[in-house]
Amino acid sequence: MTAIRSVVLGCGSYLPERVLTNAELAQRIDTSDDWIVQRTGISERHIAADDEFTSHLAINAARAALADAKIDAQSIDLIVLATSTPDNTFPATAVAVQHALGINHGVAFDLQAVCSGFVFALTTADNFLRAGHHKRALVIGAETFSRILDWNDRGTCVLFGDGAGAVVLEAQQQSGTTDDRGVLTTHLRSDGRHKSKLFVDGGPGSTKTVGYLRMEGREVFKHAVGMITDVIVDAFNATGFTADDINWFIPHQANKRIIDASAHKLHIAPQKVVLTVDKHGNTSAASIPLALSVAVKDGRVKKGDLVLFEAMGGGFTWGSALVRW
Template identity: 55%
Template sequence: MTTRAVVAGCGHYLPEKVVENAEFEATLDTTDEWIRARSGIERRHFAAEGQTTSNMAARAARAALADAGWEATDLDALIVATSTADLTFPSAATMVQAEIGMTKGFAFDVQAVCAGFVYALANANALIASGQARKVLVIGAETFSRIMDWSDRSTCVLFGDGAGALLLEAQEGAGTSDDRGILGTDLNSDGRHRDILYVDGGVSTQSTGHLRMKGREVFRHAVEKLAETAEATLEKAGVTADDIDWVVPHQANIRIIQGTAKKLGLGMDRVVVTVQDHGNTSAASIPLALSVGRENGQIKQGDLIVTEAIGGGLAWGAVLLRW
């Protein structure tokens, strides 16, 4: 028998403020058509004034707990993937822990930018497989609207805010690819490419900074590395792309999503796409897409799903799971 980290519930939260592409036309040399053609994005959500990453994360957490029928006191561990925590410290995770009433166990943040949720899932899987935790809440949450340069049309139109959450529970499986739960993970990073996607500020530089990106370079690395990490994860689990029911990718850009699917030999009818409605929500994008995909009736119990993401660092990786 093999201990698996099995999905027990999911949920998400999106801020009330919806920003359509056309709203940028008043302040930027851009159009709705230009944004759609280059990114596939039509709209995104922005956090309200005073609304924080931990607040959105807690809302997604409550939705996931309600979906599973769990109480916060059932949890052993809580992981928040974010690059936009409320404060330098304490972690956003401990803030969520307090807000939802989780009174035991431990909580911590993972920072791997857009790959953060994949890294967090891999960590949660390791905690469960090693016996350190049996019930783990994994959240991706971001307020990227707070680090945008609103004069840079190449970046500020791409990002949005939101949060998604997944509950994982230890269950015994047969040790085969037919088991429910996380079946394989693959994590990578290469700091030599840090200058193609980064924020030009931080605590030790005493500034918040703004997101900076070399779009063409990011695109080139993304398609190649996302396909490679997905294939590596499938190989570890002993399955092929033909076995996959759904790809749930990081929702950065429709062209990256399409390019990766093509490299994997999969049609877009097997890809969950939410980028048109959410924009790039960094670490929140995969859990948001999982929750929306399940809500829309796309993802069903027993489906074999591969998730993959790449972000600043560069950091990238993939997780294979059976829902």
Template identity: 60%
Template sequence: MLRSVVTGVGAFLPETVVTNEDLAKIVDTSHDWIVERTGIHRRHRASEDQAVSDLAVEAAKKALAAAGRTPADVDLIIVATTTADLTFPATAAIVQRKLGCPVGIAFDVQAVCSGFVYALTVADGFVARGHSKCCLVIGAETMTRLMDWSDRGTCVLFGDGAGAVILEPGEGEGTVHDRGLLGFALRCDGTKQDLLYVDGGPSTTGTVGKLRMQGNQVFRHAVVNISEAVVSAAKAAGVEVSDIDWFIPHQANQRILAGVANRLGIDEHKVIQTVGEHANTSAASIPLAWAEGVSDGRVKKGDLLLLEAMGGGLTWGACVIRL
């Protein structure tokens, strides 16, 4: 059987770093207040002339290089983003042009912070069925563009960045020892929209809007819902959560990471954590953390990875991949 095998991972962060001390100069907060509640120390911020597609392209180049591929090989591009360059065309189409890829399939997936997990499972529908030979899946965000800089409860939480993976078809035997995406679980509960949303859009206000969040409620739903999705994804993959080599969660908040890991019985040393350095980069956070785990030598070929995320919608989901 065909599996969707990850053959390369790449990441890109904008040059500008914004510390907690920097934010304390413009909003009523402090370094200690932010760290105590979120675990965040700093975040990256895109420059005014950097579009989210620019971040995506840089991450894509690194993923292609890691996979030993070139833009000419890419026949499918899926970009998970909430902060698209334009209302249309899709950011994926812009990335295709900027990379110089040939005519192929290109579209965006919008599931906010869960976007990368959603995008991977969508890509699996093409790659594992023989419809794509080289798929580029990107999570890219400029979340700082959605911030209300007078709201200390949200503006301190987010940063910008991009991460990407290359998916290629690989032969498997249909067992848990196969490389590739082994199982997933995706969820959405639209009745919880008011817990995390942006108060603008082209067909309502005609504006971009600002991010609004009921943090305590999001935290409560996150730990319970994510844990359920993780268990379901592991079951679909035919593995136990205890079999996982590395847990790569959406980097939303240190307390959520710890709460989910504790509820699932995952050892802390198995959790890839970058929230302290990157903050919450929405759909980019998982591939950014994944790339860091690969670059520092922790995550290796053959390892069993568990990815999970929760975002506005509310959306959430998890997937199990053998690298």
């Protein structure tokens, strides 16, 4: 029995030129490079210029993904952009990307699931493609989190950075087995009881302001490992695969300690884990496609590899996706 799969044709990324190091942060707030690295694994992060918006980052990443896929933008009929830092309250930032690429057909919209955004967007696009509604999709994660940080709060401002990553998906007829290329299974969750542990204290419908990111770090850490492993076990159960079958584990790049603990609990070998948090910080919805792009460009991820994505974000939201490259 055959099946339609969402196959990845290419990926791309973009990082702002400005790099903010731990040493620079230590000149502004009561922190140090050792303190940040020990607790998070982060050494530096990229910060968007004042005239550089989320859409600009997303457009650059989209163009890189299209070039990698060697396809024309006009063949794209679906754009799903995951972001918590849109250019405007409305319209969707995805529409700005669509316009910049010269596309005036199909559909483009934003999706908001914070750090889980890319996995949620990938799942959404996969469902559209498998249902036959669209043929080719751009899935983008793009953020300018530097705009919603309280730069006096050392518990949060040291963690986040700006960036964007994108993949091109195409609906292809496959054999319907786990040997297929493309998205094999996805699993999403959310639980609003945990809102106060990670949120932004503003919004147009409440305070009429953008607000700042607030986080109970210890509480987030406490829940993260269990939630992450939950949806990965679901992926293994759905496909019959185990940790031994995974070629690459590309998690949301929030904190090296969370990544290490999750991989250990799942028995995923350290050499299979793709880490970019040290150079990018937590770029929220952009972190997985940014890390993926690095691993593809340096030759680690190859055609036929089994790649596992996972993420957890404010809400709480969390999810996993298992993809054969």
